[in-house]
Every structure is written in structure tokens, then in C-alpha cells.
Amino acid sequence: QSVLTQPPSASGTPGQRVTISCSGGTSNIGKNAVTWHQHLPGTAPKLLIYNNNERPSGVPDRFSGSRSGTSASLAISGLQSEDEADYYCAAWDASLNGWLFGGGTKVTVL
Amino acid sequence: QVQLRQSGPGLVKPSQTLSLTCAISGDSVSSISAAWNWIRQSPSRGLEWLGRTYYRSKWYNEYALSVRSRITINPDTSRNQFSLQLNSVTPEDTAAYYCARTVGHFDYWGQGTRVTVSS
Numbered sequence: 001q002s003v004l005t006q007p008p009s010a011s012g013t014p015g016q017r018v019t020i021s022c023s024g025g026t027s028n029i030g031k032n033a034v035t036w037h038q039h040l041p042g043t044a045p046k047l048l049i050y051n052n053n054e055r056p057s058g059v060p061d062r063f064s065g066s067r068s069g070t071s072a073s074l075a076i077s078g079l080q081s082e083d084e085a086d087y088y089c090a091a092w093d094a095s096l097n098g099w100l101f102g103g104g105t106k107v108t109v110l
Numbered sequence: 111q112v113q114l115r116q117s118g119p120g121l122v123k124p125s126q127t128l129s130l131t132c133a134i135s136g137d138s139v140s141s142i143s144a145a146w147n148w149i150r151q152s153p154s155r156g157l158e159w160l161g162r163t164y165y166r167s168k169w170y171n172e173y174a175l176s177v178r179s180r181i182t183i184n185p186d187t188s189r190n191q192f193s194l195q196l197n198s199v200t201p202e203d204t205a206a207y208y209c210a211r212t213v214g215h216f217d218y219w220g221q222g223t224r225v226t227v228s229s
Contacts, residue, residue: 035215044208044219045157051215088157090216098174099147099159099212 004028004089006102012079013110020105022072022089028100032092034072036065039086039104048087049074076107084109112136114209114220122203122227128196132209132220139185139192140165145212148183148194152205162212163192199227 005023012018022034036049047056049065052072062078072091076083089102118130132146139146145164151157161173163183173181182195196203204227209220 033215037216039151039157042222044221045210045216046219047215047217050217056217090157096175097172098161099149099216101149101157101159103156 003093003096003100004091004102006087006089006105008103009106009108011108011110012076014079014081016079017075017077018079018083018107019076020074020087020089020107022074022102024070024072024091024100026070027095028070028091028093029067029072030070031094034065034067035090036063036072036074037088037090039088041086045088079109081109083107112211112218114211114218116207116209116220116223118223118225120224120226122199122225123229124200124227125198128194128199128203128207128225128227130194130207130209130223130225131191132193133189133191134211135190137211139163139190140187142166143213146183146185146192147210147212147216148207149210150203150205150207155205158205160194160196201227203227 033051037045039045052067053065064075086104088104093100113135115133122128145162147162148160161183180197185192206222208222210216211218
């Protein structure tokens with residue numbers, strides 16, 4: 001149902017690198033910056049990446065973002081147990097004149 | 111440090127109106143560089159943006175197409191807060207509701223309010 005498409009799940013062992021993709025279109029990711037958010041159940045979502053690849057202060061540099069064309073990705077390097085959470089991409093859609101979120105990717109640390 | 115504190119009932123009867131409030135500290139609802147949003151999350155829909163209000167010499171409201179006929183977001187400058195009203199709710203509106211600030215991107219979120227629509 002989400003216009004931004006994410007894989008439903010991703011997993012890795014501690015220390016591994018995990019990459020999450022976010023696929024959109026020309027009116028959203030292709031035109032506007034992508035943000036990434038981490039969401040733990042029962043808590044407020046937390047901003048991880050904004051403007052495609054910038055990290056707010058306090059977010060570890062293990063988290064990195066990139067954008068190419070109408071797709072974006074979030075990479076988590078040096079995976080840690082506390083990274084187990086749901087991750088969402090978001091972008092403004094110029095055609096809908098509203099924010100879009102991806103369907104979310106649940107990251108499991110094996 | 112911006113903080114958003116939500117309040118409102120966690121149970122609403124079908125066909126009634128869902129009303130939530132988001133109190134802002136550390137910023138102003140009248141800020142000319144921010145917008146104030148409502149988002150909800152449910153297992154079936156994931157995160158869904160509902161709408162926003164913002165001030166740029168005058169007040170603007172923008173709403174998601176999916177709820178446009180039923181939603182109102184109002185700023186309250188005297189209390190530095192903004193509210194959500196969603197009319198004619200059904201069980202499909204059961205979700206966790208969040209308020210959030212955008213300054214070109216979402217940066218601060220409220221703690222969330224779990225709302226159940228049930229008789």
C-alpha cells in the first residue's frame with residue numbers, strides 16, 4: 001500500500017553490515033530528500049538520517065544513507081543488538097503534496 | 111530542545127470524533143520555519159501521514175487524501191499547541207497516533223497515543 005517500497009525484513013549477526021532499500025518515484029525520492037527513522041515499539045520514532053545522507057548529532061556513524069535516482073538506502077555497519085528495530089524511509093511527494101513513508105523494515109540481529 | 115507532549119483519550123466509539131492535542135515546548139506553533147504534523151501507525155498501514163498545519167504570514171493546512179473529508183488540524187497559539195480531530199471514526203482508524211515537527215524533515219516526535227475505536 002505504501003508508495004515507498006521497503007523489504008519487510010532484514011537480518012544480520014553482530015558486527016555485520018545490513019542494507020535496507022527504499023524505492024520510490026520521480027515525484028518523491030527522485031525530487032526530494034529522503035529521511036530514515038528508527039522505531040522501537042512503544043516509543044517515538046527517532047530520526048537517523050536526513051537530506052539523504054546527513055546524521056543528526058548523537059546518531060552513531062555506523063548509520064549511513066545514500067540516494068540514487070528514485071531509490072535510497074540505509075546501511076548499518078557493525079550491527080549491534082540494540083539496532084533491532086523497525087526502520088522507515090520517508091520523503092515528500094510533490095504530486096500528492098504530502099509526506100510518504102515506506103512500509104518499514106524489521107531488522108533482526110541474529 | 112524541542113518536546114512534544116500528546117494528550118487525549120485512548121478509546122473512541124465508532125462514528126464519533128477522535129480528538130488529540132500536542133503541546134509544544136522549545137519552539138512555537140507559529141514558527142515560520144516549522145510545520146506541525148499528525149501521523150498514525152497501524153499494523154495494516156504502517157506509518158501514514160495525516161496532515162499538517164504551519165504559519166507563513168498566514169495559516170496553512172494540508173491533509174492526506176485518505177482522510178481529507180474527515181480531518182481537521184488546528185493551531186492554538188495561546189497554548190502553543192495543535193490538535194487533531196478525525197470525524198466519523200471506524201475500527202480502521204485504530205492506530206498509534208503521533209504528532210511531529212518538520213523543518214524540511216521530521217525531527218521531533220511526540221510520545222504517541224494508542225487509540226482504539228470500539229464500542
